[in-house]
Amino acid sequence: MTVLITGGAGYIGGHAVLAFLDRGETPVVLDDLSTGSRSAIPSEVPFIFGDVGDTSLLLQIIEAHKIDAILHFAAKIVVPESIADPLAYYLNNTAKTRALLEAAVKGKVRYFVFSSTAAVYGNPNRATVNEETVPAPLSPYGMSKLMSEFMIRDVSAAYGQKHVILRYFNVAGADPKGRHGQSTANATHLIKVAIETALGRRPFMNIFGNDYPTPDGTCVRDYVHVSDLAYAHLLALDQLRLDGVSRTLNCGYGRGYSVREVVEAVRRVAGTNFEVRQAPRRPGDPASIIASNDQLVRLGWKPELHDLSVIVQHALAWEKSCVIRV
Ligand SMILES: NC(=O)c1ccc[n+]([C@@H]2O[C@H](COP(=O)([O-])OP(=O)(O)OC[C@H]3O[C@@H](n4cnc5c(N)ncnc54)[C@H](O)[C@@H]3O)[C@@H](O)[C@H]2O)c1
Numbered sequence: 400m401t402v403l404i405t406g407g408a409g410y411i412g413g414h415a416v417l418a419f420l421d422r423g424e425t426p427v428v429l430d431d432l433s434t435g436s437r438s439a440i441p442s443e444v445p446f447i448f449g450d451v452g453d454t455s456l457l458l459q460i461i462e463a464h465k466i467d468a469i470l471h472f473a474a475k476i477v478v479p480e481s482i483a484d485p486l487a488y489y490l491n492n493t494a495k496t497r498a499l500l501e502a503a504v505k506g507k508v509r510y511f512v513f514s515s516t517a518a519v520y521g522n523p524n525r526a527t528v529n530e531e532t533v534p535a536p537l538s539p540y541g542m543s544k545l546m547s548e549f550m551i552r553d554v555s556a557a558y559g560q561k562h563v564i565l566r567y568f569n570v571a572g573a574d575p576k577g578r579h580g581q582s583t584a585n586a587t588h589l590i591k592v593a594i595e596t597a598l599g600r601r602p603f604m605n606i607f608g609n610d611y612p613t614p615d616g617t618c619v620r621d622y623v624h625v626s627d628l629a630y631a632h633l634l635a636l637d638q639l640r641l642d643g644v645s646r647t648l649n650c651g652y653g654r655g656y657s658v659r660e661v662v663e664a665v666r667r668v669a670g671t672n673f674e675v676r677q678a679p680r681r682p683g684d685p686a687s688i689i690a691s692n693d694q695l696v697r698l699g700w701k702p703e704l705h706d707l708s709v710i711v712q713h714a715l716a717w718e719k720s721c722v723i724r725v
Pocket residue numbers: 405406407408409410411412429430431432433434435436449450451452471472473474475476491495514515516517566567568569570571583
């Protein structure tokens with residue numbers, strides 16, 4: 400039984416690769432390195448350079464490595480970019496997921512674990528969202544993922560494949576042992592941007608919008624440590640192999656921080672002040688989105704790295720180490 404990780408050269412997929420290695424399993428990685436990095440993949444892990452939309456390549460990989468489970472991380476992930484270029488997102492995230500599913504069905508892959516997103520919920524008018532909250536994405540990115548969710552459920556119903564759809568909230572932090580972190584050039588994620596600014600790699604950063612209906616007017620998000628999230632994948636796959644029950648699960652801590660609170664946490668942990676400018680709202684941003692995580696916790700998820708200071712510390716340590724490596 401071998402696991403295929405698509406997008407394993409990227410930020411979250413790379414942490415999933417480490418989680419499997421840490422428990423003695425060696426996965427196989429497929430990645431086109433569009434945003435991922437070859438150096439993120441440990442040398443003992445078989446790496447195939449290629450596209451998830453290439454059904455015949457996928458069939459070869461499934462057969463050659465006896466793949467019984469696919470963890471599908473590969474995607475484009477930037478919300479504003481998806482608004483500017485929706486067709487690129489519907490191609491890479493939706494059409495290519497369809498091609499991957501076709502290969503999985505033809506290759507008789509039994510289990511499919513999908514990286515979905517809190518962006519499927521749009522701008523929910525409630526304190527927390529659970530998996531039954533009706534999805535209403537605000538962006539083509541969120542819609543491209545929601546369309547994939549529908550395909551995955553239909554494929555399970557028709558062909559008997561079992562799946563877990565994991566809806567990640569805002570993923571942040573880095574491997575506590577310093578082996579991997581977020582390396583994407585021109586990253587747009589808040590914690591990454593704030594840390595780059597704290598380290599003087601950006602002259603200033605923007606806060607997008609201060610007139611949201613939130614306690615301090617800035618957007619509220621549920622930041623989840625990437626290593627706790629990687630562990631959730633192992634748990635979800637183990638459970639799927641055990642009981643064969645397909646599930647959709649929120650992956651967040653159930654607690655929100657505003658943009659201002661995150662900026663303050665980065666200032667505190669980094670021990671430095673940096674320039675923050677107020678900017679207009681960014682298109683496609685919901686005011687507040689926080690997970691209800693009861694279902695994942697019931698499966699046995701025990702997050703250990705939920706403190707925002709710990710998330711920032713690990714991200715900061717990774718960012719500093721990146722310069723040392725260059
Ligand atoms: N980062 C977050 O906060 C967040 C939140 C919710 C969901 N997600 C989801 O998690 C997944 C991983 O995101 P990430 O933050 O690690 O992004 P990332 O950009 O670091 O990783 C994506 C990886 O997929 C690869 N890739 C992209 N298109 C490909 C294709 N067609 N064929 C092969 N490889 C391809 C890239 O080279 C990269 O290595 C994505 O599906 C994303 O939608 C991320």
